[in-house]
Structure formats: structure tokens, C-alpha cells
Amino acid sequence: MAIPTSPKERNLNATAAVAAAVVPAAGRGERLGPGAPKALRELGGVPLLVHAVRALARSRAVGLVVVAAPPDGVAEVAALLDNHGLDGKDIRVVAGGATRQESVRLGLAAIPAEVEIVLVHDAARPLVPVEVVDAVAAAVRAGAEAVVPAVPLADTVKRVEPQAGGGPEPVVDTPDRATLRAVQTPQGFRREVLHEVHEKALAEEASGGLPPVTDDAGLVERFGGRVVVVPGHEEAFKVTRPLDLVLAEAVLARRRASDGF
């Protein structure tokens, strides 16, 4: 192993060894209902975004967090994160975009070139345990190009033919549940892989290409890359609808009661 000689070289190697995280936080949260942008809505008196960034900052694998904020809320989000002392990690805020995909791409552009591992984590998943963050980063460090945490499904899933008028939907088939997983974040990537697929997607978009994907691993799949799954956690669920916030409050109250979280 080559031993770095100059302080500059040592710094670069230290940066490469740790992961950076992008947190897309520029969504409105339409499905959660009226109110502030979802990332700024409170859970236990603290914005969802702060919970999500804290969860990442708790991981020794993460050295930098880049938040993609609502474009008109960059200063507000930066001040908010400043006010919530976040374990001495390097936290940066950039303007997000019109879609999740664009917000991730803009966040990725703010990560120093020497960082080799990038995690992408929804602001809307405030309660992800640090073990999941660590496991995703470790799997990328071990050689995977794209890693997603996921959990088995509790419900039987049916593929249907959606009806324009909202009538009863004919069932097409019932996929074998044993082969299905519900995918969470953080998703982890070799930086160059994530960069390449986002650039390809952008080029495709410009030429009126394929429909957007709902997660970053989906872009890797689309362009022929290999994605692997590691165990997720039931508490890493996404706050999407009002009931999710009720559930998140209950999980947080249980954590606070049990370990002073």
C-alpha cells in the first residue's frame, strides 16, 4: 500500500475513504397534505430533514452531507441545519430541482471529485437506523457498484390494468412475493457510476426519452448496471401520507422512552 507523503495527498485519501451523502429535500410533500415543504415538517418537534441528516451524520462512514433544498429555501435550510449542531460533520446546502432525480443530480455536482462513495437518502426517511447506513456504505466499499436496502413485503401484490375513469381494475397477475422487496434509502453507489447514469438520463430527457425512474438504483438498472440488495429496516419507512407521520411519532416516542434518543 502506498503511504501518502504530503498533507494534501493525505487529505485527499481521507476524503476518498469516507462516503458523502446527498439528501434530496426539495419536494413539496403533496401526498402528506397542505403545510410546509415535507422536509421541514416536524416529527417530535424537529424537522424531518434534521432527523434524516442526523441519521447520516451518526455513521462513521459518512464525512459530508449535501442537502438539496427547495430552491427558494436554501438560506432557511442552511440556517436550520446550523441551529441543530450535527456532530461536526461537513453539511452543505444547494438548490434542488423540479424532480427528485434532478435534486439528486444537483446535490451530486456539489460533492468533491475525490469522493468515491456516494449515498443518496430521502429527507422523508427520518428514522433510518445507523446500522442500515453503515451496511450500505460497507457493501459499496466491499466492491458493489450500487446497493439498496430493502425489506420483504407483508402484503400480497397484484399487477393491475389502471382504469382511466377510476373503475374496478382488472388483475393481470400476482408476482411471487418471495422475489419482491420494498426498497428504501440510503442507496449507495460508486460515485462514477451514479454520475454516469444521471448524465445519461439527462441526455435522454433532452431528447424526449424514457419516463423518469423513482429511485437512483433504477437508473443504474436502466443503463445495464448491477444493483444488489442488503437488509433494510422497518423503521426506515418513508413519510409519504398523513398516517406515516402518526407512525413515525410513535416510533420516535418509543425510541426516546427506551434509550433517550
Ligand SMILES: Nc1ccn([C@@H]2O[C@H](COP(=O)(O)OP(=O)(O)OP(=O)(O)O)[C@@H](O)[C@H]2O)c(=O)n1
Ligand atoms: N423535486 C423534488 C421532489 C422530491 N424530492 C425529495 O425526494 C424525496 C422522496 O420523495 P417523496 O417522498 O416523493 O417526496 P415529495 O416529492 O415531497 O412527495 P409528494 O410526491 O407527495 O409531493 C423527498 O425527500 C423529497 O424532498 C426532491 O428533493 N426534489
Ligand SMILES: C[C@](O)(CO)[C@H](O)COP(=O)(O)O
Ligand atoms: C427512493 C425511494 O424512496 C425508494 O423507495 C422512492 O422510490 C421514492 O419515491 P417517491 O415517489 O419519490 O416517493
